[in-house]
Amino acid sequence: MINEKKHWAVLGGLWLVLYLLGNHLLTVTDPVECNYAETAREMLVYNDYFSPRIFGNFWFDKPIFFYWELAAAFHVFGFTNFAARLAPSLTVLASMGLLYWWGKRLYGSRVAFVAALLFTTSLETWYVGHAIVTDMTLLFTVSLTLIAFYCGYQQRCYNWYYLAMASAAVAVLDKGPIGLCLPGLIILLFLLWQRDIRALLVKQLVGGFVVFCLVAGIWYVPMYMKHGQEFIDVFLGVHNVMRATVSEHPRDNVWYYYFGIFLAGFFPWVFVAIPAFIKKWRSGWRLRLNTDTRFLLVWAVTVFVVFQCFATKYVTYTFPYMFPVVLLMARYFCNWGRKLFYGTAVMTVIYVGLVFGVAAPKMEHHSAxxxxxxxxxxxxxxxxxxxxxxxxxxxxxxxxxxxxxxxxxxxxxxxxxxxxxxxxxxxxxxxxxxxxxxxxxxxxxxxxxxxxxxxxxxxxxxxxxxxxxxxxxxxxxxx
Structure with a gap:
């Protein structure tokens, strides 16, 4: 218990330094962040919390949940840089807590702590945790969906499925159908590998779908009733189906895109973990494919492959594989001892320097x-x-x-x-x-x-x- 308190103190201090310090200096940028911020601003101006607008026109790019997060922060703190970046920052904290809690259940508090350190100080988390985009909320909700399912499956206590489906509904409110389809595919592939598809044939899953429909229907039903086929055509047709089938940025639609994102996203830890893994593999070591490891592997690989198959590619699309990857890495870094803390301290100094010395002036430069x-x-x-x-x-x-x-x-x-x-x-x-x-x-x-x-x-x-x-x-x- 004493160690766990120390863990939380260290993680809480890291979060304050890395994800709150300097946020007031980070100007809302073009071309992506401003779309979310302006839509949330107009939500307050028009006093309309169901139909997103931009430039006074209805805007069906994304569902409502992230706009609600932004609008709540704006309502409390005004239209400031700090308010605009508060929701992603708080979701980082919630994600750290969820990762630590689940990692402790799987491997103990030491591995959980190391996984949380790797997650908090990886470059992609630092980037998404400051960005005014939906992906940090998607990471949390998709991860909670999969963790709740796995807890129910592992314990044969299927009431966890209600939480899984409620979380999937929030993911759908945040990002669209991918919030259900992605974790659903991961679960299906995992159960096929386990040869245990019967785990889905329980009454709690039916009840979970009822919960899912009630939560997701809070927004989707009123939107369809108000906007009809135009909402379906633009929201589902263009911003979901077309993103998967027609590249918005053809220059990025290359096979190696997400390999590069993987290496950059887990900087600096991946450049130590990969050589160590190769060395152990050559010496005859093999990964033990117990149930926990199978679930983590299916989770990580499925996310990577699904978005690799999408025609439109973005830096943050594969972000939902963070939890399984850092948990798999953490068991190796547990042997680092003080070197891990030195590395964390160095990365903390680098990130603080980037906020004040690079990000703040550059972001104002990339805005109007x-x-x-x-x-x-x-x-x-x-x-x-x-x-x-x-x-x-x-x-x-x-x-x-x-x-x-x-x-x-x-x-x-x-x-x-x-x-x-x-x-x-x-x-x-x-x-x-x-x-x-x-x-x-x-x-x-x-x-x-x-x-x-x-x-x-x-x-x-x-x-x-x-x-x-x-x-x-x-x-x-x-x-």
Whole structure:
């Protein structure tokens, strides 16, 4: 018990230093974080906690749960960097606790502590634990689903299945169908390996599906009733089915993508663990495939293979394999003794240095914060704001100012109908050049070359207000 208290003290201190310290300096960035932050902001503005919006339009990119987390933090702490990063940070703490609890049940408190250290100080956890994305919540809910199932299976106490299905429902509310399909596939493959598919033929699983439907239905049923087929087509058709079958970023759809993510994500520990594993394997050592190890292997390998088969690839997609991988690694690192603590201390110093010396200045550079600050006095005086020529890196402008941007396009492009393809991710509403009233002051965000062309189409008194990394801010006086 004394050791466990020390473990919690060390893990709690690490969490405070690595996942809270400096969060107030980490600016909300484009192009991903701002979508979540702006949607949560508009949830509060419109007082609508069921239909996500962005730029005032309904937005079916992700389910509701992560927006609820962000909106709750904004309600308490205001629209600050700290509030925007609070939900991922707290979920890291919850994940550390869950990993330690389950690791202790499997292998004892020492292995559980080492696994939690590896998890907390791995590069991918540090990255996702600071990012305003859904993946830390998905890690926790999918892991809880699988752990609850395994506890029920191992103990033959199938009431655990109720917790597993409730957690899967929250995962579906956070990320979509993958929150059920991924752990469901892992469980099915594990039971096939065990030749024990009968473990699913229990009444508690039926009751668990009822719990799942009740929890998930909190949001999905009202959304379908309000938005009908459009919600199904865009949310399921584009943002789920298309992500699996059509690459949003074709350059990343290569076979070695997730091998690289694995090596980078478990930095620095993987570069010690892999050589040690190879050395032991060559000396004749073989992994003992007991029930616990089988479950961990099926969990890790299934996550890797499923997302490798997806056409669209993201850095964070394979993140749900963290628990089994660090538990498998931990038994080796238990023999490190003080070297593990020295390594942890070194990584802690490195991460703190990265937050203050690299991440804070870089993240402000990768947002429209500077442009928003320069534009605010003109917006207060009634200037209208548009972007032209380049849409990347401008969504955060609306988050920081509360003023909606419009993308200036030709009348012909404005009249083109939207198709169910990746064009639905172009979330900035459009306005035609021909409709702009030049007797009003205008703010234009765009690249130097694009705005130079615009000035020829819309001559007047133009001024450069602020230079940014991707875009500049220009002011055109009223005629």
């Amino acid at each position: 914060y500077g442009l928003a600050q320069a534009a605010q006095p003109y917006l207060n005086q009634g200037a209208e704001v548009y972007c032209y020529g380049r849409r990347e890196g401008v969504v955060s402008f609306t988050y920081f100012t509360g003023h909606y941007l419009h993308d200036l396009v030709s009348q012909e492009e404005l009249e083109k109908s939207h198709k169910l393809d990746w064009s639905v991710t172009n979330i900035i509403p459009k306005a035609s050049l021909e409709s702009i009233e030049t007797d009003k002051p205008l703010l234009i965000i765009g690249g130097a070359e694009s705005v130079e062309n615009l000035q020829k189409k819309m001559p007047g008194n133009w001024r450069l207000l602020e230079k940014g990394r991707r875009n500049n801010l220009y002011y055109r006086e009223a005629d």
